[in-house]
Amino acid sequence: MSRRYRGYDLIFESAFDIPGATEIERGEAGVTPDVTIMKQHVALESWYDRRGHFARLGRGMVASLPGRANYLCADSNHILVDPAPGAAAADIAAGLSAFAIPALLWMRGDILLHAGAVILPGADAAIIVAGHSGSGKTTVLRQCAEAGARIVADDIIRITPGFAISGLPAGLSASAGGSYCEIPLEQRCAVAVLDAVHVLTVPRAPEAPAFHALAVERRMHVLLAYQYRPRIPRMLGLARTMLPALARIAEAVPMYDWRREEGQVALGESEVAALCAGSGLHLAPDA
Numbered sequence: 624m625s626r627r628y629r630g631y632d633l634i635f636e637s638a639f640d641i642p643g644a645t646e647i648e649r650g651e652a653g654v655t656p657d658v659t660i661m662k663q664h665v666a667l668e669s670w671y672d673r674r675g676h677f678a679r680l681g682r683g684m685v686a687s688l689p690g691r692a693n694y695l696c697a698d699s700n701h702i703l704v705d706p707a708p709g710a711a712a713a714d715i716a717a718g719l720s721a722f723a724i725p726a727l728l729w730m731r732g733d734i735l736l737h738a739g740a741v742i743l744p745g746a747d748a749a750i751i752v753a754g755h756s757g758s759g760k761t762t763v764l765r766q767c768a769e770a771g772a773r774i775v776a777d778d779i780i781r782i783t784p785g786f787a788i789s790g791l792p793a794g795l796s797a798s799a800g801g802s803y804c805e806i807p808l809e810q811r812c813a814v815a816v817l818d819a820v821h822v823l824t825v826p827r828a829p830e831a832p833a834f835h836a837l838a839v840e841r842r843m844h845v846l847l848a849y850q851y852r853p854r855i856p857r858m859l860g861l862a863r864t865m866l867p868a869l870a871r872i873a874e875a876v877p878m879y880d881w882r883r884e885e886g887q888v889a890l891g892e893s894e895v896a897a898l899c900a901g902s903g904l905h906l907a908p909d910a
Contacts, residue, residue: 625637628641630645634647634657635656635660636656636658637660639716640712641791643794644793645811658701658702658727659700663704665703667693677722677852682698684855686722688718692718693705693707696727699732725779725851725852734850734865735851736751736846737850738780739761739775739780739790741767741768742775742815743772748816749788749812752823753822754824755823759823759883761796762888763823766890768795768804768810773812774811775788775812775814777791777792777794778790778796779851780851782817786817789814793811817876819876820842820845821878824881832881832883834882834894835882836878837880839873841878843869843870879897
């Protein structure tokens with residue numbers, strides 16, 4: 624039996640779990656689902672233009688994960704899932720969340736970034752926290768959540784016109800040695816306006832943490848560098864058509880290079896002040 628979920632500011636009707644999305648009652652949405660996900664055999668004989676896990680199939684896109692499932696984004700509103708024999712439900716759901724749904728969102732013409740996003744206590748708009756593996760992004764997001772921030776996205780951000788951002792806010796991924804952290808319903812935000820982007824830099828600073836504002840050209844580089852699965856828009860022929868939208872974001876949204884102190888885990892007073900600057904916020908640093 625299918626269930627309904629809210630994620631990426633869309634309503635999904637799915638025969639499979641969607642990790643990180645918020646499950647809703649069927650009568651709650653009151654509208655036709657934006658995306659339908661169903662179990663169905665996916666024939667791969669006519670594959671072409673295959674690159675890694677992804678391939679074009681007609682007008683659609685296939686993600687093939689051996690031992691999990693084949694996922695066909697038939698169009699921008701339907702995903703067909705063909706599970707591998709004996710595949711665990713959790714593995715099928717993880718592939719759906721990390722591969723198939725992002726492919727469908729790119730097909731819809733959205734921009735996806737590999738980053739998290741929060742709304743700090745007292746704020747109306749969201750900040751994006753980006754960073755490569757080992758930069759401490761998950762740690763920062765967890766500390767913000769523990770301080771009362773609302774979570775917009777854990778690891779993948781959808782950007783739509785008007786600088787609206789959304790994601791899967793129901794949980795935060797496990798950090799090294801940690802565990803998955805479920806976010807209370809009242810701390811989940813379905814969609815928010817983007818206020819700023821902070822990019823965690825590695826290697827860290829030897830002394831005090833520092834923030835540096837980025838010029839527009841550097842902002843554009845950040846947006847290109849942190850696209851989520853950039854192979855997908857290239858395969859869809861969207862890489863060039865996305866550039867004007869990315870340029871508008873780079874020109875309008877402030878971005879900062881954020882270099883944390885070596886060995887630092889807790890948010891410091893200077894970092895809290897920088898994140899909250901000009902907003903009258905009250906996010907207290909750890910003692």
